[in-house]
Amino acid sequence: MSQTQERDRSTLPRWDLTDLYQGVDDPKIDQDLEELEAKATSFEESYQGRIATGECSSAELKKALDEFEDMIRSSTRVGSYASLHYSTDTTDPKRGALLQKVREKSSRVSTKMIFFDLELGQVEDDIFAGYLKSDLLAPYRHYLKVQRENARYHLSKSEEQILEETANCRGRAFKRLFTESVSRIKYKMEIDGEEKLLNQSDLLAYNYHPDRKLREKATLSLAEALEQNVPTLTFIMNTLLAEKEVMDRLRGYKRPESSRHLDNELPEEAVDTMVEVCVKNFDIVEEYYKLKSQLLGLDELFHFDRYAPLLETDESIAYEKACQIVLEAYKAFSSELHSLALPFFEEGWIDVPPAEGKRGGAFCAGVSPDHHPYILLNYTGKPRDVMTLAHELGHGLHDRLAARNHVLDYHPVLPLAETASTFGEMLTFEKLYSELQTDKERLALLCEKLEDTFATVFRQISMFRFERRIHEARRQRKYRMV
CATH class of the missing domain: 1.20.140.70 (Oligopeptidase f, N-terminal domain)
Structure with missing residues (x-):
């Protein structure tokens, strides 16, 4: 990351939590x-x-x-x-x-x-x-x-x-240990002949870079750094698996995923059907990536090519521009949603830049019906960061509209929550698509949206199936515990 980027990030908004408390010593x-x-x-x-x-x-x-x-x-x-x-x-x-x-x-x-x-x-x-x-x-x-x-x-x-x-010295503690361990990892990557130390948010941004060599370097850097932390991360995972097995046995859950379905207020049969249908259609993803290899002019795609952009430019979108795009997208759909969204940007409800020690990824945190939600980003200026902002703002608007409920009905179950956020993404996608001038630009944006959808649907199903299998394998003692 250049010194210019560092200066630019120093001006990005940080959230203001003083309407909750004044500080750790309050x-x-x-x-x-x-x-x-x-x-x-x-x-x-x-x-x-x-x-x-x-x-x-x-x-x-x-x-x-x-x-x-x-x-x-x-x-x-x-x-x-x-x-x-x-x-x-x-x-x-x-x-x-x-x-x-x-x-x-x-x-x-x-x-x-x-x-x-x-x-x-x-x-x-x-x-x-x-x-x-x-x-x-x-x-x-x-x-x-x-x-x-x-x-x-x-x-x-x-x-x-x-x-x-x-709870604070069992699974809850190990989840915190995971967060702190991953947040501390630095990733070595050579950029323009100079070795850089990157945090995870900055490293993962290279997954979307048009330069294939940089994408490959980023992927190798991620793997190497995580491999160095295998003992700690593996121990955390096995501890959480063990706790989950014990808790499910004590409470009488029949399947590893049963408690999640109960929390989501969904019948197991509905989820099983959804998984079955997605698995039967995995070939859609395969066919898409065959097409993408042709569009990129590559004989073979590797893991680091999944999110390769079709356009050669390494586009960077200023945060102010991203805010404008997302707000206009919501306003075109509903002036009420636009009005509800404005305070997020005007009153310090969003923490925007990547920072040392900051948790990776993005989330929206609803507090209670009588207090506004907060959004955490790790904004690096990539086009997908605009979609992430739209996604998390969808959660935030959902929380604001849910404020008419009491707190026991305030926080939505996950399937309902993700409906609001993905809807916000689609509003923003449609706005961006309508403003493009060339077929090449429209095709590039369509590919990005398809890849996001694959991640939302097929990749999540794959991860769910992995989790289910590893929980079941542990219960049947079919894998080596470290």
Whole structure:
């Protein structure tokens, strides 16, 4: 990366989290956590043992749900700040310490609230049916149904409390270790005769470079750096696989993916059908890449050619231009969406540039109905970064529109969430396509969109099948554990 690029990045927007807390040392963080624990203690004393028996009237249960929802809002606020602040520099010890402190205190609070969902699952069927018919409880009807469905996989209260208390030194801890380990990796790559040290976001941007030699170098650099970290990354993976196996066995999930389907509120049969149809049509991807090899004039395609652009120019799109493109695309569809989108850019809700220690990739984080969402990017100026902005903004707009719900129905299940984001991508694609002047430009953009779609559909299915197979192999002890 050139010095000019460094200077350009220094001017890119960083998000402003001060509307949550002023910093890692803000005394309000501890005050809010202490207040939350006091509320949880009072909640436990007021309702424990009364929910399962069904002695609460609909009005009393509504009051309990309102209090429960208020505590979830408070917990989400402080947890979101710790997580978001940490994500922009995972190497900062103060941010890591805050994240750990908040997680541990939140777990202690959760142990006092665990009884509530457990007891909802224990209410007699006829009484629970009455709750579902109650007009007073109508706002919570979906949440009540979901908890009832989850109840068959609950453990005892004591067991659930132990699992929550130890979560921060089990899988949750190893996921954090993975994030920090990968964020610290530097990738060596020779560019213009000079060896550079790149972070992962900058390295992966070369996957889309028109120079085939640079694409190959980037691919080899990625493989070499990851190979040096194989012992740590393999240990993390095996630990998470082991934990997943134990948890599924204790809770009674029949298949490795069963808990995910439950969270997504999807029947296993629907997902199995989707996977089967995608697998039967893998040849579509094969045929496309045969065509792409002809378009590129190559006899053989390699892994590093998958995202090779058809146009020879190494186009860089300024972030300001990307914002304009995406906002205009949303505005052409809906002035309401455009109005909802503007504060993301005007009020510091987006963290834009790649940075040392910053988590890779991109995400949108919804906080709660009474607080706006945040978007994290690693914007490198590639055309696909524009689509990423459109994608994450789709999530953000979904979150803003969902703010009319209470927090227990605020966060969407994954299939619903990704519908909003991919819709935003399509709006932006259609705008860009309509403005192109030549067939060559239109073909290049179509190829990029097809490749994005393959990644969204076929690649995700491939990764799902890999995960399912490795979980099943471990349970049958058919692979060597390191």
